[in-house]
Amino acid sequence: MEKVTSLQVAERAGVSQSAVSRVFTPGASASAKTVEAVKKAAAELGYRPNRVARAMITGKSRIIGLVVAYLDNQFYPLALQLLSNALQEQGYHILVFTAANSRGEVDEVMQELLDYQVDGIITASVGMTNDLTRRCADAGIPVVMFNRGQAGAEVTSVTSANVKGGAAVAEFLHSCGHQRFAHISGWVGSSTGQDRQAGFCDTLRAKRIDVPVIDGMFDRDTAIAATRTLMESATPPDAIFVGNDHMAFAVLDTLRSDIGADVPGDVAVVGYDDVPLAAWPAYELTTMRQPVNRMVEATVEALLTRINTPGTAPKRIEIDSPLIQRGTTKGPRT
Amino acid sequence: MEKVTSLQVAERAGVSQSAVSRVFTPGASASAKTVEAVKKAAAELGYRPNRVARAMITGKSRIIGLVVAYLDNQFYPLALQLLSNALQEQGYHILVFTAANSRGEVDEVMQELLDYQVDGIITASVGMTNDLTRRCADAGIPVVMFNRGQAGAEVTSVTSANVKGGAAVAEFLHSCGHQRFAHISGWVGSSTGQDRQAGFCDTLRAKRIDVPVIDGMFDRDTAIAATRTLMESATPPDAIFVGNDHMAFAVLDTLRSDIGADVPGDVAVVGYDDVPLAAWPAYELTTMRQPVNRMVEATVEALLTRINTPGTAPKRIEIDSPLIQRGTTKGPRT
DNA sequence: AGTGTTTTTGCAAACGTATGCAAGGGGTGC
DNA sequence: GCACCCCTTGCATACGTTTGCAAAAACACT
Numbered sequence: 001m002e003k004v005t006s007l008q009v010a011e012r013a014g015v016s017q018s019a020v021s022r023v024f025t026p027g028a029s030a031s032a033k034t035v036e037a038v039k040k041a042a043a044e045l046g047y048r049p050n051r052v053a054r055a056m057i058t059g060k061s062r063i064i065g066l067v068v069a070y071l072d073n074q075f076y077p078l079a080l081q082l083l084s085n086a087l088q089e090q091g092y093h094i095l096v097f098t099a100a101n102s103r104g105e106v107d108e109v110m111q112e113l114l115d116y117q118v119d120g121i122i123t124a125s126v127g128m129t130n131d132l133t134r135r136c137a138d139a140g141i142p143v144v145m146f147n148r149g150q151a152g153a154e155v156t157s158v159t160s161a162n163v164k165g166g167a168a169v170a171e172f173l174h175s176c177g178h179q180r181f182a183h184i185s186g187w188v189g190s191s192t193g194q195d196r197q198a199g200f201c202d203t204l205r206a207k208r209i210d211v212p213v214i215d216g217m218f219d220r221d222t223a224i225a226a227t228r229t230l231m232e233s234a235t236p237p238d239a240i241f242v243g244n245d246h247m248a249f250a251v252l253d254t255l256r257s258d259i260g261a262d263v264p265g266d267v268a269v270v271g272y273d274d275v276p277l278a279a280w281p282a283y284e285l286t287t288m289r290q291p292v293n294r295m296v297e298a299t300v301e302a303l304l305t306r307i308n309t310p311g312t313a314p315k316r317i318e319i320d321s322p323l324i325q326r327g328t329t330k331g332p333r334t
Numbered sequence: 335m336e337k338v339t340s341l342q343v344a345e346r347a348g349v350s351q352s353a354v355s356r357v358f359t360p361g362a363s364a365s366a367k368t369v370e371a372v373k374k375a376a377a378e379l380g381y382r383p384n385r386v387a388r389a390m391i392t393g394k395s396r397i398i399g400l401v402v403a404y405l406d407n408q409f410y411p412l413a414l415q416l417l418s419n420a421l422q423e424q425g426y427h428i429l430v431f432t433a434a435n436s437r438g439e440v441d442e443v444m445q446e447l448l449d450y451q452v453d454g455i456i457t458a459s460v461g462m463t464n465d466l467t468r469r470c471a472d473a474g475i476p477v478v479m480f481n482r483g484q485a486g487a488e489v490t491s492v493t494s495a496n497v498k499g500g501a502a503v504a505e506f507l508h509s510c511g512h513q514r515f516a517h518i519s520g521w522v523g524s525s526t527g528q529d530r531q532a533g534f535c536d537t538l539r540a541k542r543i544d545v546p547v548i549d550g551m552f553d554r555d556t557a558i559a560a561t562r563t564l565m566e567s568a569t570p571p572d573a574i575f576v577g578n579d580h581m582a583f584a585v586l587d588t589l590r591s592d593i594g595a596d597v598p599g600d601v602a603v604v605g606y607d608d609v610p611l612a613a614w615p616a617y618e619l620t621t622m623r624q625p626v627n628r629m630v631e632a633t634v635e636a637l638l639t640r641i642n643t644p645g646t647a648p649k650r651i652e653i654d655s656p657l658i659q660r661g662t663t664k665g666p667r668t
Numbered sequence: 669a670g671t672g673t674t675t676t677t678g679c680a681a682a683c684g685t686a687t688g689c690a691a692g693g694g695g696t697g698c
Numbered sequence: 699g700c701a702c703c704c705c706t707t708g709c710a711t712a713c714g715t716t717t718g719c720a721a722a723a724a725c726a727c728t
Contacts (some may be wrong), residue, residue, distance in 0.1 A: 034706080088432065
């Protein structure tokens with residue numbers, strides 16, 4: 001009982017193969033009698049339509065390619081799980097591709113994605129070149145960038161309001177009476193890192209405050225080194241804004257265990273993302289919340305509408321992100 | 335320039351369509367001259383073989399289905415990333431399915447997997463019924479269970495040596511001079527949870543020590559409640575073995591922040607997995623290390639050999655897991 | 669140059685499904 | 699009872715590839 005095809009079902013049900021196909025194609029016409037006979041035969045034989053064959057003829061694989069660079073930042077596994085759930089409900093599934101953020105790898109991986117005839121692509125924690133964007137558009141495959149944008153390009157992207165968020169952190173820390181700010185930025189090669197930095201630094205610059213910035217590369221070890229550098233300087237900061245929570249944890253660990261600084265007494269720390277770990281008693285991290293639920297919803301909605309109605313214009317979606325005050329800052333809890 | 339097929343390449347290269355196919359099929363015969371002509375034409379047209387069509391005829395999709403229940407335990411995202419990388423190198427990719435651990439859902443999801451004609455299946459953090467196992471065997475699709483076994487069934491599984499691990503924890507804590515043990519177990523419905531519990535409790539029972547056990551369900555909140563229950567009892571434990579790190583963090587948070595107990599002074603805590611977070615200064619968790627690299631290697635190797643040489647017997651693979659002593663126990667550091 | 673052997677090549681038949689087209693069937697309204 | 703229309707149904711084709719088979723070409727050897 002290796003493979004059972006629609007033809008075998010047809011024979012057993014005493015109808016044509018097309019009839020079987022139509023019974024399993026939503027929206028096709030079939031009489032109640034045929035439907036019943038076919039369903040019965042199918043159940044008896046254990047028949048289910050072959051999705052590969054179906055994909056081949058319809059050109060729709062109902063597979064969404066997800067390309068992701070790393071999963072150590074808790075934010076992405078969470079997003080992956082929610083994306084998978086949401087898409088699964090719509091009959092889609094996620095084909096995972098991992099690619100380091102070097103230009104060549106993403107390129108290579110994208111090609112493979114196209115080979116699989118995916119219906120759409122979601123990129124997370126990964127950047128795209130404009131050339132790549134165009135190639136996907138040419139192939140008619142909608143792309144949406146998750147948690148990353150692209151300067152002046154025609155791609156749909158879903159991010160939080162990073163510039164605004166960075167600015168909010170600046171305003172908040174300033175209102176707490178801090179004087180010496182520092183920023184350990186997200187990877188400078190990512191829009192997310194750039195935007196948060198811009199929002200933060202520009203806001204402070206408007207107040208005539210200059211902010212030292214170190215690129216933390218979204219990496220734990222780099223963030224640890226950056227923290228040491230900052231704290232060993234002549235004028236150590238009394239408030240650090242860190243490009244994401246993953247690095248902020250490293251900063252906190254270093255401040256507390258290594259340097260022996262009091263947080264928030266000596267120095268306040270603010271992160272970005274609000275991953276679950278940020279709320280755990282061990283960290284109690286003040287951070288900008290990225291509402292992953294809403295970001296995921298927006299992502300699948302944008303993707304599916306672009307799949308179902310080709311020609312939809314790319315859209316840049318920004319979700320507001322609120323400040324969540326916890327124990328690593330001393331501001332007035334609102 | 336929507337779709338470019340092998341036929342178009344053939345025309346341009348002045349050969350037959352089969353020739354084109356052979357050029358792109360490793361191990362097929364083609365003369366140097368044809369290879370060159372075809373490659374040139376293909377490059378000019380931007381042709382790449384359609385994997386769906388190929389899958390349809392060969393019956394091999396080069397897709398591996400991964401079904402996973404949850405990704406909040408850091409262990410699984412890490413495994414997912416490594417699995418994806420390893421399989422990608424072999425030309426396979428991962429199709430992700432999420433399924434809660436209720437019987438119905440896993441069943442449903444498995445059916446969908448078969449529809450996709452996947453070449454193999456990896457289950458992680460999820461159990462399988464023997465019925466399901468048989469169905470996959472019937473369909474000729476190899477399954478390997480990652481970090482979970484199945485009582486007396488014919489499935490390949492890759493786990494750490496959980497019974498031995500649980501026993502090792504018991505011996506260690508006993509050698510530290512603890513008297514009152516407790517265990518917050520992994521989900522009792524999982525082999526992993528059961529085995530660790532058995533190893534731990536049986537070892538202590540052999541020493542005439544009885545151990546209270548609470549099912550933590552691999553869930554943070556459940557573990558928190560369990561910790562409170564244990565510590566509020568008449569004779570609170572002075573050593574707790576927790577079924578995995580994810581729960582152990584919850585236990586530590588509760589002990590330190592909520593109950594105000596000193597760890598390891600008042601009570602020692604041991605986890606299982608050694609996820610990266612366990613080594614961070616905020617926790618410094620003593621734990622049994624599951625060598626995720628080796629588990630992943632074993633998994634892909636087992637899976638690929640079963641794919642390439644059908645009829646290979648299922649194998650139960652156990653990887654030794656060493657005890658990593660950190661700050662949540664007071665034993666002599668070795 | 670002729671024979672035997674290996675390699676290359678094209679032809680055509682699959683793989684399992686969806687779907688346009690035309691024919692069949694059943695019902696409605698007069 | 700007839701004309702009309704709509705819903706079903708089967709036939710046949712297409713999707714883009716791989717692959718067995720047999721013919722052709724290339725090559726080796728005497």
